[in-house]
Amino acid sequence: MEPSSLRDLCVDKVSLQPSPFYAQLPWMLKNxxxxxxxxxxxxxxxxxxxxLHSHLIELDVRECVISGQTLKNLSRAxxxxxxxxxxxxLVERSHFSESSLLRVGEGNPHLRVVSLNGLCGVTDRVVMALVGSCVWLQELHISATPITDHALAALATLTHLxxxxxxxxxxxxxxxxxLVxxxxxxxxRELRIDGCARLTDYSIESLCHYCTHLSILCFHHCPRLSERSQTLAVQLKSQSVKQLTWTIY
Known part of the structure; x- marks a missing residue:
């Protein structure tokens, strides 16, 4: 293992006690x-x-407790x-309001990957606003949120997802x-619909027919699926699918 550089040692030391002087640092050190x-x-x-700075490419705060104020400041990045x-x-489901989450896409049109799992402030309006601002979106995680079919209709317009x-x-x-x-x-290429209690075999048939490039499909714990979905799953498994999970009730 190579010894740490003097710069890395200094960053380690400075990170122990956050200070307002961070704002004066070059963006590479901020990263x-x-x-x-x-x-x-x-x-x-x-x-x-x-x-936060204009050269920032990735922000992962899944281990941090922040508020809507940070979402408001995201336009700096x-x-x-x-x-x-x-x-x-880590945070309550209601931690972020719908109004604060509507800001996610504002000022950040280059977003490619967004994760908003488990937040009840993620509504159809939030998804629609995100789609309208971030046309290059490639990856979206909005599990355990109160979205409806209206959100999927909006997502259907994305050609890079x-x-x-x-x-x-x-x-x-x-x-x-x-959507499809x-x-x-x-x-x-990847879709997780596990735990979606309203879906039936018709959804699996639609996915098999329209989404011919799927490599990952998870639809376990969907109680309205029958053996028909199992048959379709076996057919998918024989193709280029890398990960496939299902539960038949």
Whole structure:
């Protein structure tokens, strides 16, 4: 193992006691501090206000407790590509309001990857706003949120979406049909719909017909699926699918 550089040693030392002087540092050092502090869960709204900058590409605060104030400040990171927000149980499901989450796409049109799992502030309006602002979105995680089929209709317009996690939501066969009949049908590679209690065999049939490039499909714990879905799953497994999970009731 190579010895740590003097710069890395200094960053380690400085990261032990966050300070307003972070705001004066070059963006490359801010990135190193962000990497260390976010993984330690030591970033809050104040610290992030010192470290956000226009060259930032990825922000992963899943281990940190932040508020809507940070979402408001995200416009400083105008070139942000990836955003991962904290999830329950680290924060309450109601921690972020719908109005604060509507800001996620605002000022960040280059977002490619967004994770908002488990947050009840993630509504159809939030998804629609995100789709309207971030047309290059490739990966979206919104499991265990109160979205409906209206959100899937909006997502159907995205032509670059390759990975979608809508597990444990109240979407129905109608929403899945709308989703796969849009541009997403050709681009989707990974889909999680496990725990979606309203889905039936019709959704699995639609996915098999329209999403021919799927490599990961999870639909376990969907109580309305029958042996028909099992048959379709076996057919998918014989193709290029790398991961396939299901439960038949």
């Amino acid at each position: 190193k501090l962000l990497h260390k502090l976010t993984r330690r869960g030591k970033c809050n709204d104040e610290v992030l206000s010192w470290l 105008k070139n942000l590509r990836e955003l991962f927000l904290p999830e329950p149980p 390759a990975s979608l996690n809508i597990a444990k939501t109240q979407v129905s066969d109608v929403g899945i049909q709308q 009949c849009g541009g997403v049908g050709n681009s989707l």
